[in-house]
Every structure is written in C-alpha cells, then in structure tokens.
Amino acid sequence: xxxxxxxxxxxxxxxxxxxxxxxxxxxxxxxxxxxxxxxxxxxxxxxxxxxxxxxxxxxxxxxxxxxxxxxxxxxxxxxxxxxxxxxxxxxxxxxxxxxxxxxxxxxxxxxxxxxxxxxxxxxxxxxxxxxxxxxxxxxxxxxxxxxxxxxxxxxxxxxxxxxxxxxxxxxxxxxxxxxxxxxxxxxxxxxxxxxxxxxxxxxxxxxxxxxxxxxxxxxxxxxxxxxxxxxxxxxxxxxxxxxxxxxxxxxxxxxxxxxxxxxxxxxxxxxxxxxxxxxxx
Numbered sequence: 001x002x003x004x005x006x007x008x009x010x011x012x013x014x015x016x017x018x019x020x021x022x023x024x025x026x027x028x029x030x031x032x033x034x035x036x037x038x039x040x041x042x043x044x045x046x047x048x049x050x051x052x053x054x055x056x057x058x059x060x061x062x063x064x065x066x067x068x069x070x071x072x073x074x075x076x077x078x079x080x081x082x083x084x085x086x087x088x089x090x091x092x093x094x095x096x097x098x099x100x101x102x103x104x105x106x107x108x109x110x111x112x113x114x115x116x117x118x119x120x121x122x123x124x125x126x127x128x129x130x131x132x133x134x135x136x137x138x139x140x141x142x143x144x145x146x147x148x149x150x151x152x153x154x155x156x157x158x159x160x161x162x163x164x165x166x167x168x169x170x171x172x173x174x175x176x177x178x179x180x181x182x183x184x185x186x187x188x189x190x191x192x193x194x195x196x197x198x199x200x201x202x203x204x205x206x207x208x209x210x211x212x213x214x215x216x217x218x219x220x221x222x223x224x225x226x227x228x229x230x231x232x233x234x235x236x237x238x239x240x241x242x243x244x245x246x247x248x249x250x251x252x253x254x255x256x257x258x259x260x261x262x263x264x265x266x267x268x269x270x271x272x273x274x275x276x277x278x279x280x281x
Contacts, residue, residue: 006048043118088209
C-alpha cells in the first residue's frame with residue numbers, strides 16, 4: 001500500500017504546548033519540536049499532513065512549523081474525549097487511505113541512515129498492512145506506554161506478528177499476556193508513538209465513539225480489535241523515542257539530538273568539562 005498522509009496529534013491538555021518548545025536539531029538549527037516532527041514525516045515520503053489541535057491553537061502551530069506551515073491542514077478536537085477521538089477527528093482528512101500517525105510530544109532519533117518514520121512506512125508498504133513502531137522497554141516504564149505481545153515473524157528480523165495490545169499494563173498483566181520470545185527478561189515491546197494504520201482503525205474508532213457516551217474514546221481497544229480482524233505487525237525500530245513531556249524529557253531529547261548531529265564533538269567536550277568541574281568540587 002501507498003502511505004502519503006500523516007496525522008500528528010497535539011490536542012491533549014498537558015501536550016498542547018510541548019510541540020512548540022524549541023530545540024537545536026541535528027543540523028545545528030534551532031527549531032520547534034513540531035518542525036522536527038514534520039521534517040521526520042516529510043523524509044518518509046509523506047505528502048499531506050494534518051495536525052489535530054485544541055480550538056484556537058492553529059496559528060501558533062503554523063508559526064512553529066516554520067517553512068512547512070503552509071502545507072499543514074488542521075483539525076480541532078472540540079473537547080477532550082481521549083486519544084482515539086483525536087485520531088477520529090481527522091477521518092475526513094484520511095478518508096479511505098492508510099496513514100502515518102504520530103504524537104506531538106515524542107521525538108525520535110534514528111540509529112541508522114534511514115529515519116524512524118521512513119523505516120516504518122517502508123515496512124508497512126512492503127507488508128501491505130498496519131504496522132506499529134515499538135521499542136524494547138524495561139518493565140519499570142510500562143506505566144507510560146501501550147505495549148504489544150506476539151511472536152517474531154517467520155524469516156524476518158525485528159518484525160513481529162501482534163497477538164495482543166494493552167494500554168499501560170501492570171508488570172503482572174504484561175507477564176501474563178505480552179511476553180515476546182527472544183526479548184531480554186523484564187523487557188516488553190512498547191509503542192514508539194508512531195504507527196501506520198489502515199482505514200479499518202477509523203471504522204473501529206467511529207463505532208466506539210457511537211457507544212461511548214461521555215466516556216473517552218481510546219486508540220488501544222481499536223488496535224486490539226484490529227489485531228483480531230486483519231494482519232497487524234510491530235516493527236522494532238532502529239532508533240530511540242524521547243517523550244518530551246516527562247521530567248527531564250526535553251533535556252534528554254536535546255542531548256540525543258546533539259549527540260547524533262553535526263555538533264557532537266563540541267557537545268561531548270562540553271559535557272566532559274562539566275563533569276570534570278563537578279568532580280573537582
């Protein structure tokens with residue numbers, strides 16, 4: 001399948017200002033986190049981008065996108081009804097097409113020549129099905145992420161057939177339902193904050209929204225049902241995700257960008273100097 005559309009969600013109350021934060025990208029240029037995400041998406045061959053925002057946030061997001069602002073489409077999530085509802089609000093944009101989905105408060109840094117979004121889009125196109133990016137994560141981090149269970153796809157490296165999906169499972173739940181043969185003990189495949197999804201997901205979210213009443217509509221139950229209805233894979237991406245909304249998250253993301261960019265030697269020298277000065281005290 002051909003993936004040419006992307007959704008970036010940024011309407012959460014605690015999330016809405018995070019994509020506007022400024023970092024120094026790998027090329028040494030200061031950019032808003034949103035612009036870094038957009039450039040990640042564009043490098044994967046995506047042509048159309050929709051950003052889901054809170055009412056009234058369009059212009060600040062357009063400005064944060066820099067030279068990419070004119071290519072963005074915006075959808076407002078009128079009221080906070082959950083992550084699944086935010087995704088569903090972009091259904092008129094995606095139509096019957098598959099789409100790349102990202103969250104606005106995560107940055108990713110690839111450890112290979114191909115960027116993380118490009119890795120994911122290429123896998124989905126080759127396998128002709130939905131694929132979620134995952135990262136082997138210690139069980140202590142399970143309260144922060146959705147996680148999947150499954151098995152390694154026959155003859156494939158880092159590609160898994162998904163059998164189950166849980167949102168922020170407890171270690172006991174993960175041990176019972178999400179063990180993946182081959183992973184280190186105490187580690188599970190947690191979401192990367194990046195998915196390529198089929199139109200089936202929008203259908204499942206619409207059904208959930210129709211019966212939810214005032215309850216939030218979440219994405220994870222739709223992904224659980226998706227795994228039962230059609231082929232759904234997880235790809236362990238060559239890279240790391242950084243949640244800029246957690247304590248020291250923005251700092252950690254900045255260090256990761258700096259250490260993989262053009263100013264790496266300068267940053268390393270500065271860090272060594274700081275550590276040496278601290279030891280002298």
